[in-house]
Amino acid sequence: MVNEPHRRPKPEEFLAQAEQEERLKHRGRLKVFLGYASGVGKSFQMFDEGRRRRERGEDVVVCGVQPQYPPEVAAVLQRLEVIPTWKIGEAECIDVPAVIRRHPQVAVIDGLAYDNPPGSPNAHRWQDVEQLLEAGISVVASVNIQYLERLHDEIERITGKRTPYIIPRGFLDNNADEIVVVDAPAMESLLRGAAPADRAALAAEEHKLSQLRELALLVAAGVVDRQLERYLRSHGMDQSWGVQERILVCVTPRSNAASMLESGRRNAERFHGELYAAYVQQPALSRKDRAILRQNLAYAHQLGAHTESLRGLQPADAILKFAREKGITQIFVGHSLREGAWRRLWSSMIDRLIRSAEGIDVVVYPH
Amino acid sequence: MSSSTPTNRESGTDTQGNRRGRLKVFLGYAAGVGKTFRMLEEGQRLKRQGIDAVVGYFEPHDRKNTIARSEGLEVVPRRKLSYRGSSFEEMDTAAILQRHPSVCLVDEMAHTNVPGSERPKRWEDIHVLLDAGINVYTTLNVQHLESLNDQVFQISGIRVRETVPDWVVKQADEVVMVDATTGALLNRLKRGEVYDPEKAQRAVENFFKESTLAALRELALRQTARELELREEEISQASESSRAEQPIGAQTQDRILIHLTADPSTAMLIRRGRRVADFMGAECFAVFVSPHPDLASLPKEEREAVEKHLNLARNLHIETRVLEGGDAAETLVDFARRNQVTQIVLARPRYGWLSRLPGGNFPLKVIRKATDMRVVIVAERRQTH
Numbered sequence: 001m002v003n004e005p006h007r008r009p010k011p012e013e014f015l016a017q018a019e020q021e022e023r024l025k026h027r028g029r030l031k032v033f034l035g036y037a038s039g040v041g042k043s044f045q046m047f048d049e050g051r052r053r054r055e056r057g058e059d060v061v062v063c064g065v066q067p068q069y070p071p072e073v074a075a076v077l078q079r080l081e082v083i084p085t086w087k088i089g090e091a092e093c094i095d096v097p098a099v100i101r102r103h104p105q106v107a108v109i110d111g112l113a114y115d116n117p118p119g120s121p122n123a124h125r126w127q128d129v130e131q132l133l134e135a136g137i138s139v140v141a142s143v144n145i146q147y148l149e150r151l152h153d154e155i156e157r158i159t160g161k162r163t164p165y166i167i168p169r170g171f172l173d174n175n176a177d178e179i180v181v182v183d184a185p186a187m188e189s190l191l192r193g194a195a196p197a198d199r200a201a202l203a204a205e206e207h208k209l210s211q212l213r214e215l216a217l218l219v220a221a222g223v224v225d226r227q228l229e230r231y232l233r234s235h236g237m238d239q240s241w242g243v244q245e246r247i248l249v250c251v252t253p254r255s256n257a258a259s260m261l262e263s264g265r266r267n268a269e270r271f272h273g274e275l276y277a278a279y280v281q282q283p284a285l286s287r288k289d290r291a292i293l294r295q296n297l298a299y300a301h302q303l304g305a306h307t308e309s310l311r312g313l314q315p316a317d318a319i320l321k322f323a324r325e326k327g328i329t330q331i332f333v334g335h336s337l338r339e340g341a342w343r344r345l346w347s348s349m350i351d352r353l354i355r356s357a358e359g360i361d362v363v364v365y366p367h
Numbered sequence: 368m369s370s371s372t373p374t375n376r377e378s379g380t381d382t383q384g385n386r387r388g389r390l391k392v393f394l395g396y397a398a399g400v401g402k403t404f405r406m407l408e409e410g411q412r413l414k415r416q417g418i419d420a421v422v423g424y425f426e427p428h429d430r431k432n433t434i435a436r437s438e439g440l441e442v443v444p445r446r447k448l449s450y451r452g453s454s455f456e457e458m459d460t461a462a463i464l465q466r467h468p469s470v471c472l473v474d475e476m477a478h479t480n481v482p483g484s485e486r487p488k489r490w491e492d493i494h495v496l497l498d499a500g501i502n503v504y505t506t507l508n509v510q511h512l513e514s515l516n517d518q519v520f521q522i523s524g525i526r527v528r529e530t531v532p533d534w535v536v537k538q539a540d541e542v543v544m545v546d547a548t549t550g551a552l553l554n555r556l557k558r559g560e561v562y563d564p565e566k567a568q569r570a571v572e573n574f575f576k577e578s579t580l581a582a583l584r585e586l587a588l589r590q591t592a593r594e595l596e597l598r599e600e601e602i603s604q605a606s607e608s609s610r611a612e613q614p615i616g617a618q619t620q621d622r623i624l625i626h627l628t629a630d631p632s633t634a635m636l637i638r639r640g641r642r643v644a645d646f647m648g649a650e651c652f653a654v655f656v657s658p659h660p661d662l663a664s665l666p667k668e669e670r671e672a673v674e675k676h677l678n679l680a681r682n683l684h685i686e687t688r689v690l691e692g693g694d695a696a697e698t699l700v701d702f703a704r705r706n707q708v709t710q711i712v713l714a715r716p717r718y719g720w721l722s723r724l725p726g727g728n729f730p731l732k733v734i735r736k737a738t739d740m741r742v743v744i745v746a747e748r749r750q751t752h
Contacts, residue, residue: 221588
């Protein structure tokens with residue numbers, strides 16, 4: 001970021017950072033392998049990482065396993081030390097006291113989203129993990145996105161089912177230092193599990209899994225984006241990154257706001273970006289214009305846009321200042337239909353906008 | 368105008384009834400994330416299942432774990448070539464064709480062959496294998512995708528020279544993301560598992576900065592999601608069109624027109640146009656307005672630049688036209704209107720004193736004339752690196 005002025009972090013940012021560092025010093029670190037279904041290869045990748053770490057001299061112990069594994073996973077597992085789970089009836093749960101006594105550097109847990117049987121000290125496995133982290137043991141764990149509370153509605157929309165086990169909303173955000181996505185084509189994971197024999201059912205299942213797969217990739221992209229933002233902030237750099245598209249729709253009483261906003265939203269969705277809507281305050285608006293403006297802004301809000309009212313003598317300058325602050329990548333403006341002086345005024349505004357919008361696309365919309 | 372990009376994923380067989388091979392791409396965001404490892408791992412699994420999988424080309428880079436993963440797999444020996452007194456080794460496509468395995472593993476899809484090879488690019492060799500009905504597994508980093516070239520430059524400050532046209536990846540049957548955290552990758556680099564120490568040091572100073580890696584990782588994740596979405600859309604479109612009586616023209620089709628000039632910014636414009644068209648499922652073409660009846664009468668430098676840009680557009684499967692006209696803005700907008708264009712894409716000019724003269728501002732002239740379509744003035748993104 002050679003061209004960006006290096007901003008000093010604010011005192012509260014320093015404080016938050018210091019607290020975070022203090023907390024991390026004693027706590028174990030959590031790394032999560034995120035997959036969209038069973039059969040994508042989470043277990044293999046995770047145990048293989050355990051094996052590599054062990055070969056490098058880290059003290060690695062496996063303390064949560066699934067009942068059955070394909071031969072390639074079993075082969076890796078054989079090269080690792082395993083602390084047996086407790087068996088309460090059919091349910092297996094992690095022997096937390098035994099793991100804490102053994103106190104390895106790294107505990108590997110296959111499957112984070114389990115409920116412990118009634119009568120266990122912790123109701124959920126993620127609470128076991130929290131206890132291990134508190135005790136200074138790092139955890140490497142796998143999780144299927146279908147069990148994340150944060151994605152519950154989307155998962156239900158795709159699968160039509162509500163999942164039983166749940167990792168609460170904040171758990172990964174607050175605890176996971178690192179997230180890796182484990183990706184594989186939907187058909188491959190299907191064929192490794194119980195694939196339906198019927199052709200149509202198989203195609204439907206593949207489509208469902210593909211949607212879950214896309215969701216997992218986008219969730220991971222979102223996590224990386226937030227980490228990047230944090231990294232840039234902690235290094236005193238402002239966000240002006242171009243990976244995510246940020247679209248600003250300029251709303252006026254005259255512009256064709258509804259179609260611009262709809263197109264802006266479609267664009268933002270396609271590029272998995274963000275949508276903003278802004279208008280520059282003008283003196284002496286007629287009552288009718290004010291009503292249209294209010295309507296347009298309400299519509300923007302309804303479409304999920306962040307809305308903002310701007311002040312400035314030169315509308316183009318006010319728009320650009322806001323765009324720079326928000327890291328906007330595209331500015332949408334409406335074409336003017338009026339003739340004469342208004343049109344000249346509009347032309348000079350557009351001209352000024354294009355001339356000064358270095359690094360930002362300007363999109364002019366017809367009526 | 369042809370449709371945006373032909374794909375032959377679903378075509379299956381050619382006229383002679385030969386099945387085309389399937390292509391699987393392992394996509395990563397940097398050297399050392401584990402693409403080759405994963406590809407070899409899958410090769411081993413295929414072999415265990417009794418499938419005839421061989422290594423066509425693999426770059427060991429002295430990586431212990433990767434080399435271990437290749438053990439037991441048959442390797443087709445490389446071809447030795449000499450160029451300017453040095454000897455080089457390339458994939459031996461002819462030998463692989465002769466061996467004709469069921470699956471061939473080919474590392475580094477974006478590789479450029481040494482001059483004197485039969486085909487300039489490795490992805491062209493891969494196509495030869497696919498045409499012969501051999502399934503191919505290959506590896507690619509996201510920064511080698513042609514349409515992302517400018518974005519990658521903006522993120523990393525590095526202009527990647529070896530690129531693969533997007534349609535080549537679009538034709539792949541599967542694109543799989545090989546992910547690793549940036550922290551893990553930097554640790555591998557520090558331990559000397561990716562490059563030798565000298566190269567590792569250079570890497571840390573260039574591509575391997577944490578912020579650059581994180582941005583590339585995000586790009587790769589989003590690209591994989593997008594590739595997946597495209598395939599899903601194609602499947603659902605295919606099943607919709609197989610249902611009878613689909614109303615014609617029910618869907619409003621976007622048509623994008625790129626204004627091609629001799630200016631260097633045109634390359635960026637073409638890549639952006641292609642990318643936007645792909646995202647919107649739009650048709651895309653590019654027009655150069657020439658003041659003379661034919662390109663030959665242009666000054667040499669300008670002609671060469673225009674021809675280079677026309678070629679780049681064609682490489683990205685964009686249909687190109689050269690129109691004659693004294694007033695570029697008018698010719699462009701007329702053409703757009705006659706062809707039901709919905710968006711005209713222009714480069715943001717470098718504003719000099721000329722633009723202050725009356726009528727000297729090209730984007731504004733186009734905007735004034737094209738009141739019935741969208742005009743996009745594309746800016747070169749600021750280098751945030």
